[in-house]
Amino acid sequence: MEDYNDTARRIVECACEAFAQKGYKETSITDICSMAEVNRAAINYYFRSKENLFEKSFRHAVSLIQRADALNDDGSEKPATEQLKNYIAALIRSIFDEGPSGWFMRMVFHEIFAPTLVSKDFISDILSQERSRLDAIIVRLTGETDIHKIRLLNMSIMSQCLFFNTTRNIRKYKISQKLPPFDRPEFQAENFLEEIIDHVYEFCINGLNIRKTNMESGY
């Protein structure tokens, strides 16, 4: 990104915004160029093709992720419960992040739901790395050894966080005023993210704990 000139940089940033919002196929060169206020041919000049621009945008989006800090172990081993809370908080916040640092997350979901298979390996690595991080926390919390069960627990936690991505358009386009949980004034409040995070955390702790009890009692 550093070796791009102003035009190329503007293209990549507009492309990120568009790809994050609409995905690869639904985003047209014309869209991006009118956003960036450049000629359509500029994309072929600076990037060879739309596909290549997509890959470059993807990599740019990765470089903007700010969650790494919150998720990385900082050496000091915090309690596992705190680690889980931090993990959930960071993941949910990144999903609600509509700015540049949220581009990557949204692009990944488009790739998962309508794969271009352009960055298959790329995404695969990121996701499995993400999963391992949560796996480690689960193991610390439950002492579970069966990798099969660990992954089921992982899925239960992850799914609750990622759900807010699935329902983004329901909020955005107001598809239904009746759907949970964004049709009440409480969720317009400033601390609605904290409320959500607290709830998911509690629900997961409970879900994990009794499993642990079951395990101890020979389940």
Add this chain to the structure above:
Amino acid sequence: MEDYNDTARRIVECACEAFAQKGYKETSITDICSMAEVNRAAINYYFRSKENLFEKSFRHAVSLIQRADALNDDGSEKPATEQLKNYIAALIRSIFDEGPSGWFMRMVFHEIFAPTLVSKDFISDILSQERSRLDAIIVRLTGETDIHKIRLLNMSIMSQCLFFNTTRNIRKYKISQKLPPFDRPEFQAENFLEEIIDHVYEFCINGLNIRKTNMESGY
């Protein structure tokens, strides 16, 4: 559907399959027609437009849902725990249903993720009705009265079920061999659906129960 001739019926069925798989925009008239082995003009002859065909297909998909039986109260008030188990089981099974009775579920998700806004009210009604059903079970289970909390709990349960739709393409295109929970032989087994259902049910019961305890202790 009954008043359609063979050609029109074939078109609708192929359209359902395609729309369920790729969504509205990504599905082309040409795709559908080559599938149904009819001329492209046939769609304009039997249905006025692609949009109209989409709506007709949507309604056809609704008529094929088989989950209604499993989800509907059959008069006899079963234990709330059993109701929850049945609800989770029916929802997850319908998501894994790749046949005609799963068309609707998959079309709905495409609409949610990339709304055409064609059937906005239609979907809205279906979804909110679906939510109410789970809400009722939650209330029976927890005695919770705060509708705000009920919807958070609803979300935690629903998200775990719907997650399997989000990850469909990861399984399908094998985007990652490393992602949970389908990279191990256990999940290729015949009873893997039962395993998943049992797990989600247990996780949810635990998540709900302790909330209940908290409430009783004045939380």
Add this chain to the structure above:
DNA sequence: TTGCATTTCAAACAACCGTATGATATAGTT
């Protein structure tokens, strides 16, 4: 200023989209 490399731009390309047309084939009735 002259000369050259870089950057921008309008215009056009072939391929695809959803749609429309009018001729042809088919089926059923008189």
Add this chain to the structure above:
DNA sequence: AACTATATCATACGGTTGTTTGAAATGCAA
């Protein structure tokens, strides 16, 4: 057999897609 309504078909339309081209504009060094 002749007529008519229905159904199917190849073909073409206007619009949009990603991409390409070649000329115009710009920046910069000599």
